[in-house]
Amino acid sequence: MAPVAVAFDVNGDPVQLAVEPDELLIDVLRARLGLTGTKLGCGVGACGACSLLVDGELLSGCLLPAVLVDGRSVVTIEGLDAEAPAEARALREAFEAEGGYQCGICTPGQLVAAVSLLRRSRRPTETEIRTHLAGNLCRCTGYAGIVRAVERAAGEAAR
């Protein structure tokens, strides 16, 4: 059975690969490209640990066949600084300051999702933050610190 040739950008770098038709993007990123910052959690699109930006759109790496990103541009947690320098730095500092993480497994997804929010809405309300992050689960800390961190980062990034 012939694999499918795909070409796409990952964090600004062009990648050419042959993938199986049903090979998931998360597996390509982690196992074949060594980009292990994106985590595999539930595998059914519910937990958000595998959140990615594809052409700027927030998607689940665990539900996305790699064949569908042919010709597109993928940004993972590893490329977030280059993609959105001001937002990424503000978020990292705010998550630390507000205790927006504990074990860290959900954090890459939280950050990617938060960047996609701050790009759409520079000063989101708490409701907007909670709504936007509704699909990013944390099983350690609860969400108060995460929400405070995104609020704080929005304030910093807006300066």
Next chain:
Amino acid sequence: MNGFSRPGSLVAALRDLADGGPTARPLAGGTALMLPEQRRALAGPLVALIDVPELRGLRQDGDGGLRIGALSTHAELAAAPALRAFSPALAIAFGRIATGRVRNQATLGGNLALADPAHDPPAILIALDARALVAGPGGRREIAVADLACGPLESTLAPGELLVEVRIPRTAGLRAAHEKFVTRAGAFREEASYPTVSCGVAVKLDAGGRCACVRIGLSGVHRFPLRAIASEVVLLGEQPTPAVIRAAALAVHDTLEPLDDERGSPRYKREMAAVWIERALTRATAPTDARGNGAGGPYG
């Protein structure tokens, strides 16, 4: 599984599906096909629909109705001004399905073709009298969204058929509402979870305030999404008083065969179906204000 194609037209997509045989599967957003269980079951070629232009777009037809391309994502539909203007209830329903990531990826056509018993879009689309344009080896046909599902994850589409677009007629004076009831909430927000009951209603009153036209769509409470005709017939020709609405809602009971799952027992789901039909009807038939907007407003 073996084989992959990315056809650039509807004709080519139908040909690839036919060539692939009964195990070929169309791939739209992928949110359902890539779930572990479904992915393991893939046995034939995947035909990616992403480049098929005939499946895209959102436009009004000559009669003021809406035509929605099957590849439209839930997020696109929730945000589309033309759809919100046509039916706020429909826009709200698309905006509270699953998570933002899934809404960015999952498509309308994929959703309806999947025939999941507990998805929201069929409930409100059945109420709005939506029809699906289907293309296949034998040509094109139109089918009511209410007739698209016949069992849990079992659609009436034949192998090799593709859902091309969804057509919603414009009915002057129609008032719609969608209610979503969730018993098992996700982390942040009830709306993000699967509904125990998803109920869409659309009602048109005549000059005497009687129900001239009523459609009720339900998901979550039966083996597949269905039209609650037993409730509709109680309302037809009647004024929608609280007593009539209550009687209509209760009439649904014996027509439902709910699945027994984590969202409730069959008995519970039957009772909740009646409760939420009653609430949706009450909202859709609430008196209008001076601008012609009711609690639900025109189309919701």
